Amino acid sequence: MGKTMAEKIFSQHSGEDARAGDLVIARLDFIMGQDGTAPLAINSFNEMGGEKVFDPSRVAFVIDHSAPSPNEGVSSLHKLMREFALKQGILLYDIGHGVCHQLIPEQGHVLPGDLVIGADSHTCTYGALNVFSTGVGSTDLAAGIISGKLWFKVPETIKFLCKGVLPPGVLSKDLILYLIGDIGADGATYLAAEYCGEAISAMDVEERFTIANMAIEMGAKAGLMEFDEKVNKWVAGRAKRPLRPVFADPDAKYVEIRQYDVSQLEPQIACPHTVDNVSPVGQVEGLPIQQAVIGTCTNGRINDLKIAARILAGKKISPGVRLIVAPSSRQVFLEAMNEGIIQILVEAGAAIVTPGCGPCVGTHNGVPSDGEVVLSTANRNFKGRMGNSRASIYLASPATVAASAVAGRIADPRPFFL
Amino acid sequence: MLLNGKAFKFGNDINTDYIISGKYKFKTLDMKELARHVMEDLDPHFYEKISEGDMIVAGSNFGCGSSREQAPLAIIYAGVGCVLASSFARIFYRNAINTGLPVIECDTSKIEEGDLLQVNLEKGIVLNKSKNREIPITPLPQVMLKILSDGGLIKHFQKYGDFKFD
The missing domain is CATH 3.30.499.10 (Aconitase, domain 3)
Incomplete structure (x- = not known):
């Protein structure tokens, strides 16, 4: 055997x-x-x-x-x-x-x-x-x-x-x-x-x-x-x-x-408060968000930041949204700087935080307020995960998070990839 | 070992963030302080409600999520005698045994809030005294039984200086 x-x-x-x-x-x-x-x-x-x-x-x-x-x-x-x-x-x-x-x-x-x-x-x-x-x-x-x-x-x-x-x-x-x-x-x-x-x-x-x-x-x-x-x-x-x-x-x-067979897969969103509560983006499209997070051990790598930059280049995030970006390492941060990605993200309105876990575990770097909706590239959306049990966390890809930060609401990123 | 206590019921997928929130666990190693916040996001008064030896009774996948050992420790320091669940997440299960918290895998669907329970680890049986019903326990692997009977992995290492299961 x-x-x-x-x-x-x-x-x-x-x-x-x-x-x-x-x-x-x-x-x-x-x-x-x-x-x-x-x-x-x-x-x-x-x-x-x-x-x-x-x-x-x-x-x-x-x-x-x-x-x-x-x-x-x-x-x-x-x-x-x-x-x-x-x-x-x-x-x-x-x-x-x-x-x-x-x-x-x-x-x-x-x-x-x-x-x-x-x-x-x-x-x-x-x-x-x-x-x-x-x-x-x-x-x-x-x-x-x-x-x-x-x-x-x-x-x-x-x-x-x-x-x-x-x-x-x-x-x-x-x-x-x-x-x-x-x-x-x-x-x-x-x-x-x-x-x-x-x-x-x-x-x-x-x-x-x-x-x-x-x-x-x-x-x-x-x-x-x-x-x-x-x-x-x-x-x-x-x-x-x-x-x-x-x-x-x-x-x-x-x-x-x-x-x-993944060839027809749509962008997916994990809805509060469990990671397996997953829907295609279309089912939650339009939901207003207050905070967007790109980073963490799931999606803070150079390819993730590149995808975000591709969507955010020359644009501004929606006035009602805070976008927090945590590069996953110093090396990633440096590479993103050298390639002009950080420039693009900051010009779009992103707040860059120290390479590390960012706001994922609720100790610092962006604890949401009561009733707020967060869209994050992290891996967990448990109630209270980001430090406030009265906030709601949705999980998605860096493309979906970037597109949503621009729209001010959960958005399908595919139009940016036509 | 006989454990007696009252049942406090929770649902499925009780994750370690619910057991002890990250906003507390990063700050201190004082487990008595962490224990005050155990299960806080699900029931803000849980810590005050329980008496020494009471039991957490949950559905499937108890302890899913992070690897924080503060989760079983906060449960122990809150005075909870054991956790019964229909299934456990893997890392929590190991951590519980390592820290000396008895974790009982059994059918919890017929146990209700407030039921008086008696757990007999040797016989592998939970007696629901309020319902006069016996529930069989899924036996622990030998290695875990050994660690638990030594009082946790720290005591096991104090005793043997290494892993010793023969």
Whole structure:
């Protein structure tokens, strides 16, 4: 019997013939914590009697969720992280470096065939690079950085076979929102997802990150993609270790294979207050918005900013709308400056905030007011997510958000792509 | 281990932002302070209403969303004895076991708000004393049972210095 990508990665990292359902203790290639989870992990590390991190070059802390610090409480937790990082010699990406899930792949820390944990649920993002990466809590993180290992239940795999090519103005974000709406917020719980097919192959790596990023929103433990020439090219020059890509065997066993034809897909919107409450844009078109957000680990990459700039060039956002843009990393920010994208966005009326998580998690950078409607490129629209439970959050692609910021209401971006 | 408490009912897809909002969790590691805000966006008075040992009873996908371990910790520090749900999101489930919060997967559809419940982890049974009905529990994997019986992963590591499941 053949193996899925997940079974192969767990076999390689546990030294066992790992099959779905097996419990294994597996070696970790990289471990990441951020400012919402690392402070608690430091506490756990100390309580567990941890003295030394197993390998400082394989552990990174990223200060991105509330960065720069908005208050003294956060400041003291940031300080705790800085002191721990200095003492242990681990990597620290301080404020302004960007969102962890952009930085970790961008800096070449995660490579095809790796097994990675991060104390952040969207750690599944690296699946776009053929990495089994999954979110854990702070205590699992602490156990990982002490021992370099973690126990796992090898998951069964569900395959999403996406045929056809997305129409103009319909982006990878629309596809993943559609898939989540179709399968539900717990449709892939305890499973690894494999996303493949012509539609995925046609995407560049940056677009693929958006899909893998949201695997957790269907409950999946990881969202894996195939290794191909595009991935190879993307990691070349970043990789500091050899690549060990894995390929699913043709006779691998899947719990389900779901087939989709994406060639007629429309732009999608996730409506309040769950990510699986998804409709085609036409059903919510015209709804007035007060705040638009472009950024986050889902859609703050250079291709996302380019798409926004394409729509906003020479235009002004609607007077009733605030547009907040958070580039996903310093490198993305610099690239966007060099290409004139930042100029276009700012001239259109955007407020640019520090590379990082931006207003996504409700700690700073644009908490909405009571009754306001926010349209965001983020990955979660839970009530209160952005810091006010009396606001409503809708999720969409950067094209839809940019087009809507101009219109002042939720708008179909496809006219900009004719 | 016998757990006794009153049921507080919630729906499906109770995410970790509802359990403890991001606007609080980034500020402090004081779990007693975080506990005061547990479930606040769903029920602003939840913390005041519950007594030590009371139980959260929910539908499917409890704990979906972020990986914040502050979620099970805020529940523990609020005095909640355990969480019963028809299913749990994966990361929350691990975090709960790691922090020593019993998470009980069972059919919660017949449990009503205020029902008096008794959970018997060894026997794998929930007794709904108000309805005089027994509900079977989906057994925990051995590894998790071991971590939970050690009092969580921190205590497991204190004891063994590594993962030890044999």
